[in-house]
Amino acid sequence: MTHLDSAEPVVSMQDISITFGAVTALDGVSVRLFPGEVHALMGENGAGKSTLIKALTGVYAVDGGTVTVQGRRLSFSSPAAAQEAGISTVYQEVNLCTNLTVAENMMLGREPRFLGAINTRAMNRRARATLERLGLDVDPASTLGDHPIAIQQLVAIARAVDVDAKVLILDEPTSSLDADEVEKLFAVMRRLRSEGTAIVFVSHFLDQIFEISDRMTILRNGRLVGERMTADLTQLELVQLMIGRDLEVLEKLERELGEEGSTVVDETPVLRAVGLGRKGSLLATDLEVRPGEVVGLAGLLGSGRTELARLLFGADASDTGTLEVAGRRAKLRAPRQAIDRKVAFLSENRRSEGVIADLSVADNMLLALQATRGWLRPIPSATRKKLVDEYIEALDIRPADPDALMRNLSGGNQQKVLLARWLITEPDLLILDEPTRGIDVGAKAQIQQLVADLARRGLGVVFISAELEEVLRLSDRVVTMRDRRKIDERTNVDVAVGDVLEIIAGDARAEEVGARA
Amino acid sequence: MRDASRVFSSTLLWPLLVLLALLVVNVVANPGFLEVRVQDGRLFGSLVDIVRNGAPVLLIALGMTLVIATRGIDLSVGAVAAIGGAVACVYMVSSPDESGLGTALVACALALATCVALGLWNGFLVSVLGIQPIIATLVLLVAGRGLAMLVTDGQITTVNNDSFRTIGVGFVLGLPVAALVAWAVFGLTALLVRRTALGMLVEAVGINPEASRLAGVRAVTIRWTVYVFSGLCAGLAGLMIAANTSAADANNAGLWIELDAILAVVIGGTSLAGGRFSLAGTFVGALLITTLAATIPNIGIPSETNYLFKAVVVIVVCLLQSPKARAVLRRRRTTPAPPAPPAPPESPTPTLAKAGTR
Numbered sequence: 001m002t003h004l005d006s007a008e009p010v011v012s013m014q015d016i017s018i019t020f021g022a023v024t025a026l027d028g029v030s031v032r033l034f035p036g037e038v039h040a041l042m043g044e045n046g047a048g049k050s051t052l053i054k055a056l057t058g059v060y061a062v063d064g065g066t067v068t069v070q071g072r073r074l075s076f077s078s079p080a081a082a083q084e085a086g087i088s089t090v091y092q093e094v095n096l097c098t099n100l101t102v103a104e105n106m107m108l109g110r111e112p113r114f115l116g117a118i119n120t121r122a123m124n125r126r127a128r129a130t131l132e133r134l135g136l137d138v139d140p141a142s143t144l145g146d147h148p149i150a151i152q153q154l155v156a157i158a159r160a161v162d163v164d165a166k167v168l169i170l171d172e173p174t175s176s177l178d179a180d181e182v183e184k185l186f187a188v189m190r191r192l193r194s195e196g197t198a199i200v201f202v203s204h205f206l207d208q209i210f211e212i213s214d215r216m217t218i219l220r221n222g223r224l225v226g227e228r229m230t231a232d233l234t235q236l237e238l239v240q241l242m243i244g245r246d247l248e249v250l251e252k253l254e255r256e257l258g259e260e261g262s263t264v265v266d267e268t269p270v271l272r273a274v275g276l277g278r279k280g281s282l283l284a285t286d287l288e289v290r291p292g293e294v295v296g297l298a299g300l301l302g303s304g305r306t307e308l309a310r311l312l313f314g315a316d317a318s319d320t321g322t323l324e325v326a327g328r329r330a331k332l333r334a335p336r337q338a339i340d341r342k343v344a345f346l347s348e349n350r351r352s353e354g355v356i357a358d359l360s361v362a363d364n365m366l367l368a369l370q371a372t373r374g375w376l377r378p379i380p381s382a383t384r385k386k387l388v389d390e391y392i393e394a395l396d397i398r399p400a401d402p403d404a405l406m407r408n409l410s411g412g413n414q415q416k417v418l419l420a421r422w423l424i425t426e427p428d429l430l431i432l433d434e435p436t437r438g439i440d441v442g443a444k445a446q447i448q449q450l451v452a453d454l455a456r457r458g459l460g461v462v463f464i465s466a467e468l469e470e471v472l473r474l475s476d477r478v479v480t481m482r483d484r485r486k487i488d489e490r491t492n493v494d495v496a497v498g499d500v501l502e503i504i505a506g507d508a509r510a511e512e513v514g515a516r517a
Numbered sequence: 518m519r520d521a522s523r524v525f526s527s528t529l530l531w532p533l534l535v536l537l538a539l540l541v542v543n544v545v546a547n548p549g550f551l552e553v554r555v556q557d558g559r560l561f562g563s564l565v566d567i568v569r570n571g572a573p574v575l576l577i578a579l580g581m582t583l584v585i586a587t588r589g590i591d592l593s594v595g596a597v598a599a600i601g602g603a604v605a606c607v608y609m610v611s612s613p614d615e616s617g618l619g620t621a622l623v624a625c626a627l628a629l630a631t632c633v634a635l636g637l638w639n640g641f642l643v644s645v646l647g648i649q650p651i652i653a654t655l656v657l658l659v660a661g662r663g664l665a666m667l668v669t670d671g672q673i674t675t676v677n678n679d680s681f682r683t684i685g686v687g688f689v690l691g692l693p694v695a696a697l698v699a700w701a702v703f704g705l706t707a708l709l710v711r712r713t714a715l716g717m718l719v720e721a722v723g724i725n726p727e728a729s730r731l732a733g734v735r736a737v738t739i740r741w742t743v744y745v746f747s748g749l750c751a752g753l754a755g756l757m758i759a760a761n762t763s764a765a766d767a768n769n770a771g772l773w774i775e776l777d778a779i780l781a782v783v784i785g786g787t788s789l790a791g792g793r794f795s796l797a798g799t800f801v802g803a804l805l806i807t808t809l810a811a812t813i814p815n816i817g818i819p820s821e822t823n824y825l826f827k828a829v830v831v832i833v834v835c836l837l838q839s840p841k842a843r844a845v846l847r848r849r850r851t852t853p854a855p856p857a858p859p860a861p862p863e864s865p866t867p868t869l870a871k872a873g874t875r
Contacts, residue, residue: 315731339733353731358724358792363717371733375715421732 010035010070010198011056011087011167017064018051020408023399025051028065029224031217033167033198038189040209040230041202042242043219044440046398046410049202052219053169056200057089058082070166086166090156090173098145098152103127105144106159130162131155134188148302150177157185161192168192169200174208175438178301178466186212204440206235218242239441267291268327270429270460271343273312275321281307283485284320289429289460294451296475296492297464298500304484305464306348309431312462313345314338326428339372344422346415348434348464354418355406362388362402365420372425391420396446412443419447423454430454431462436470448474468497480504528786531837532801535830539808546816559688563811569686569693571807573598573754575800576699577774578781579706580747582799585782587723587740588791589643589650594751594778596661597635598771601628601752602759603668609676621680629752635661636748640741658775665767674765685760695757702753706746707796716794719743723791781806784834805834 009032018026026048033039041049054060056067058076067074069085076082079089096105103124104111112122127140136154144152153173160168170189174182189199189212201213209216210230218225218241225241233241270291275284282304289295297305310316312323314332323330325341332338335345347353356364365388366379373379379387388402395416399409406414415435422430432451436444451474455461465471471478478495480488480503488503543550543563553562577594584591605628612620635657642653687694710716721729722736730736751771758770783789784805785798809830813823836842 313731335731336733336735345731347728347731352725353728356721356724356728359717359721363721367717367721367729367734368732370714370717371729371735373714375713375718375739378712378714 007034008071009033012068013052013056013065014068015065016052016055016062016067018055018060019063023408025222026055027222029219029222030065031224032227033200034215035166035196035198036193037214038193038199038201038212040213040216041200041219042209042216042238043225044242044412044442046221046413047219047242047440048222049219050171050410051222053089053171053200053202056082056167057087057169083163083165087169088160088163088165088167089169089171090153090160091171096144096152096156096159098143100144101141102131102138102144102147102155103140105155106130106140106162108159110163126162127158130158134158134161135184150181150301153177154181154185157188161188165197167198167200169202171202172204172438173201174203174205182208204438204444206238206441209238210235242441269324270326271312271462272324273321274323276308276311276318276323277320278307278311278316278318281316281484282311282318283483285486287312287462287479287486289462291428291460292455292458293477294455294461294463294475296471296478297462297481298468298471298478299481299504301466303481303504304486305481306433307484308481309345309433309462309464312338313343313431315345315347336371339368339425342426342428343431344368344425344427344429345431346418346422346433346435348437350411350414350418350438355414357405357407359406360403361392361397361406361409361417364406364417365391365424368421368425387424391424395420395450412439415439415447416443419450427459429460429462431464433464434466435463436465436467444470468500472497472500528838529795529798529801532784532786532798532805532834535834535837536801536805536808539805539812539830543808543812543815550815555691559691560693563815565693567804567807567811568696570810571803572693572695572699573757573771574774574777574781574806575803576702576750576754576757577747577771577778578785578799578803579703579796580743580750581775581778582782582785582787582794582796583710583719583743584650584747585779585787585789586719586791586794587743588726589740589743590654590779590789591639591744591747591751592651592654592775593635593639593657593661594747594754595771595774596658596665597632597748597751598755598758598774599665599765599767600635600661600668601632601755602770603665603674603765603767604628604631605681605756606674606676606759606765607668609678609681610674615676616678616680618680621678624678624681625684625756628756629749632748632752632755633745634748636745636751637741639748640744643744644737644740662767665765665770669765669767671767673767676763676765678763681760682763683760685757685762695761698753698757702750703796703800710796715739720792720794724793777806778803780831784831784838786838 011033013029013031015028015030016026017024017028029048029052031052041052043049051060055062058079058081061077062075067076069087074085076085097108100108106127107123111118112126113119114122124140131138131140134154134157136158138147138151138155144155147155157170157173173185177185189201193199201209203209213230215227215229217227218238220242267290269288271287271289273285273287275286276282277284285304285308287295287308297308299305307316311318314335314337317333323332325338325343330337330341338345356367362384366384370379391397392400392402397413397416397420406417409417419435436447439447448470451461451463463471463474472492472495475492478490478492478500479486480500482504540551550563553560553564555561577598581591581594605624608624608627609615609620614620639654639657642648642656643650683694684698685695689697710719718729718734718739721732721734722739726736754774755771759765781802782799783802785795785800785802787794787798809827813826818826
C-alpha cells in the first residue's frame, strides 16, 4: 500500500454514536482515514454509512465519541467548519444549483473578486483549468441544468477538487455515471490519491470497490464490523461481512431466479405501444408487454430508456403513435390516467420524483391508492394499518415504524416504501426505472426476487437498469435502446452481456463499455 | 393520538406561552381585563371583544394556511375582502328593500360568489398557468382595491340593514355572531381536512409537487381549490368587516389583513416553504395577533409606537420557534429540557442481519 501502517491517520473517528430520538443510528463506530488511500465505506442500506459521513462533514452533531483531524480534536458545528478543516463532500444526489453556470457552481462562496464584484472571467478561467485537470470537456459558462445528471455529478466532484481538500468524500458518485465517466473519475481519484488526499468512497458496485479502494471499513446496523485491507478480502467475504448472513441464502436465491423462466401465457398484451414518440426525447418506438412477462430495457444513459417509460406512464405526453392498455386505446395526458388503467411507474429519481420527505412512511405508501380513491374517501384506518404493516413486513422495511418520517429512512428503505406504494394499487403493469440503483446487495436481491414473484403472479413488468447482468437475469425479453430509439428486441434465451453490448455499441465500442458492465 | 401529540408539540407551546404572557400583562395593566359580565342577555368584556374582532383574521388565516401548505401564498385576501364588502353593500343600497332580511341574504350570497370567482382567478394563474403565487396574487392585491372602488363608485357606501349588521356586531345566545361563524367554519374545515384525505394530499403537493403528480394526485385541482377556499374565507371576512361599521370602505376595509393572517400562520408553526401545516397552530396564532392588537391600547402604549410593539412581540415569538435560537437556549441551560420531536418507538426487527450482531 501507499503508506506504512504506522503512518498518522489524517482523520480518526473514535467511538462515534449518534441517536435520533429512540433510534440509534451509529453505535460506537471508529474509522481511520490515511493520506494517500482510497477508503471504502461498506454496509447495507441503513447500516449507517450516510450518517457516519454526515457526522464527519458536520451535518449531524455527534452524541458520543471524538473526531480527530490531523492530530487536533475537533467538533464540527456546521458543514462550513468541516470544509474549513479540509473535508469536502460530493453527495449521492447532486446538490448544486441547476440555474447557475458550471463555473458559478464550482466557485460558489469562493468566487474570485475584483473590487468586490465577482470576476467572471477569472472564475471561468479557474473553473476551466480544474475541469481540464479532470479531463472534462465542459464549458464553464454554460448553465449546469443544461447538462445531463452525469456531467452535473462530475462538476460536483470538480467543485470538491477545486478546494484542494485533504479528505474527499464521494458518496455513491458512480451511480449515475456510464463506463467512460467512471473511468475518468477513477483516473482523477488515483491522481488525487498519489497527491496524498484521503478519499472516502461509497459505492454499491463491488467491482468498483475492488478496483479502486485500498482499505475498507464495514458497518452493519449502525455498528462497526471491522476494518480490512481490500487486498485481504474476496468479494464473497465482503458481502458476508456486510449482511451478516450466510451467503448460501443469497446464492440460492440467485439460482432460483436463474432457473425459473416464468411462463408467459399468450393473452392480450397489458400494454402495446405502436410508433410511440415525443419530439426531442424519443423516436417512434414499438413495445409490447404481456401479462406475466418481464421486458428488460437495456441501453446506456440517455439512450431513451427513461423517456420511453415516461411516455408509457403519461408522465410526459406523447405526440406520435398510439398506446393500448389492456387492449383498449389510451391517450395518456397525465400519470393519473395511467394509474386508473392499472399502470404503475417507479421513477429513477427517487428524491425528486418519488419521496415525500416530510410525510410518514404510511402516508407515502398509501399516497397513490389514496389519490385514486379521491380525497373524499379516506382509506379506513383498519385497512391502512393492515396494508402498511403487511408491506413493511413483506419488504423488510427498516425501521419497521409506519409513523417514521420518510426523510429519516435510508435510500434503500425509501425505495422499498415507493415500491409498496405501487404494489398497494394492485397494478397490471409495473414500470421500474432503475429500481436497484444505489441499493445494497441484500435489498437488491430482495427487489429482484420480488420482481420475479410479481411476474409469476401475472403482472407485466418493464424493467430498466444500467446493469446488464440484472436486466438479463430477470427479463423474458430484452429490448435494447440507443440514440433515443429501439434498436433491437429478442427473447432472452442464452443472451449474454457481451451480446447486448455489441448491439449497443457496435463492435468497435463494445470493449470500452465492457468495463462498466 | 398523532393529533394530540401535534397539539402539544413544542412549536405550539411557545405561541401559547406568549399568549398567556400577553394576558398577564393586560391583567396587570388593567385588573378588570379578564372580567366578562352578562348585560342585556349577552356577554361583555375585553375577551369577548378580542374573539369578536379576531374573527376576520382567523378566517383569512384559515384559508391562508391551506394555501401556504401547498407552497403558495395569497396576498390578495385584504383586497378580496374589500370587494366582498363593497358588492354586498352596493347591492343592498340599490335594492328596493334596503333593510330586508332577504336582501341581506342575497347580498351576502352575491358577495361570496364574487370572492369565489376571484379565488378561481388566483388559482387559475397559479395552478394552470404556473405563475409564482406571490406575483399572481399581487395582481389582485393591487387591482382589487381599484375594483372595489369601481363597485362603490369611490364612495363609502353606508347601508341600513339590521340583519346584515348582525354578522358583524350581533349576538346569539350571548355570544358574538362573528366569532361563532368564524369558529364554526374553522372547526368544519379542520374536520374536513383531517377526517378526509384532503389534508394529507395538500401536504404531499406542498412537499413534493412532482412526486405527487406521478403518484396520481391531481395537484392542479388541489392547488386551485385552496385558492378558491382562500377567496371564500376572505369574502366572509369582508362581510364581517363591512357589517361591523355598516359600510363598505374600498380603501381601508381589510387593509394589511393579509400580513396579519400570514403572521398568524407562521406563528402557528406552518412553514412558508409549504408542506406540513397545523390548523391548531393557526388558531393560536390568530388569537395571539388579535390579543396583541387589544393589548396595545389597554396597557397605554402611545398609538405612534404600536407597530413597533407589535413587531417586537412577533420577533420574540419567531425567535422562540427558531430551531437555532432554541438550541442556543438549550445549551445555556445545559439541561435537556425542550421536548424532542415524537420519536419512533424502538422496533424489534427480527431479521437475520440484526440477529447476527447481537
